[in-house]
Ligand SMILES: Nc1ncnc2c1ncn2[C@@H]1O[C@H](COP(=O)(O)OP(=O)(O)O)[C@@H](O)[C@H]1O
């Protein structure tokens with residue numbers, strides 16, 4: 001397995017010197033190319049912060065985050081590194097779609113490829129239509145975000161990220177805001193992305209889905225990866241009492 005991201009001893013804290021809170025303690029994680037890694041854990045355990053550190057939306061206090069690519073590896077934790085070329089290579093989709101409300105679906109998708117990647121309008125348009133077609137949204141190209149269901153908006157947000165042809169996709173609870181009936185259509189898209197070989201890191205509360213799709217599941221507790229294992233092991237034979245307690249609570253709430 002060739003590595004895509006190598007996270008080594010990352011520490012991240014928030015707050016002022018007087019009231020500093022460490023939210024990631026010595027996190028290490030190896031994400032292989034074409035692998036799907038799911039981050040699970042209670043709210044506040046640090047899942048979003050870890051994703052945001054990988055995308056350089058948050059500077060880390062200590063440690064290394066190596067992004068491996070065709071031209072070698074770069075440490076994203078290096079102070080002073082320009083985040084723009086890195087973010088071009090990494091797609092991120094959030095729980096709250098974050099589409100531009102005043103732009104059509106098509107414009108939402110073609111904006112960054114034309115402005116950032118310098119693609120021609122016809123080329124960006126063709127890619128967008130191809131992706132929309134694949135995701136069953138071809139008839140929504142001219143629509144505005146508020147004319148779409150939550151599930152459709154989230155799929156557009158995923159198309160928008162895919163249109164940048166990222167090497168890595170970070171998905172932060174992308175189904176958390178959706179009605180249960182709409183969750184499935186977004187999960188189908190993620191399943192397809194996996195089959196296409198996209199390397200992905202997902203923070204998710206969908207345990208059944210994590211079990212099905214993940215190569216590696218990481219259980220976070222208070223900013224520590226307490227346990228990382230293939231889903232068959234983590235869900236069936238968790239090694240830590242805390243993991244067992246978390247899964248028991250998830251099962252009690254009907255999510256597994
Ligand atoms: N910008 C921030 N400033 C201060 N604290 C933050 C900030 N972002 C996250 N936190 C804190 O970091 C911890 C981890 O949050 P988060 O990564 O969002 O967890 P999760 O995604 O697992 O719910 C929480 O205690 C949260 O309050």
Ligand SMILES: [Mg+2]
Pocket residue numbers: 047048049172173203
């Ligand atoms: Mg979160």
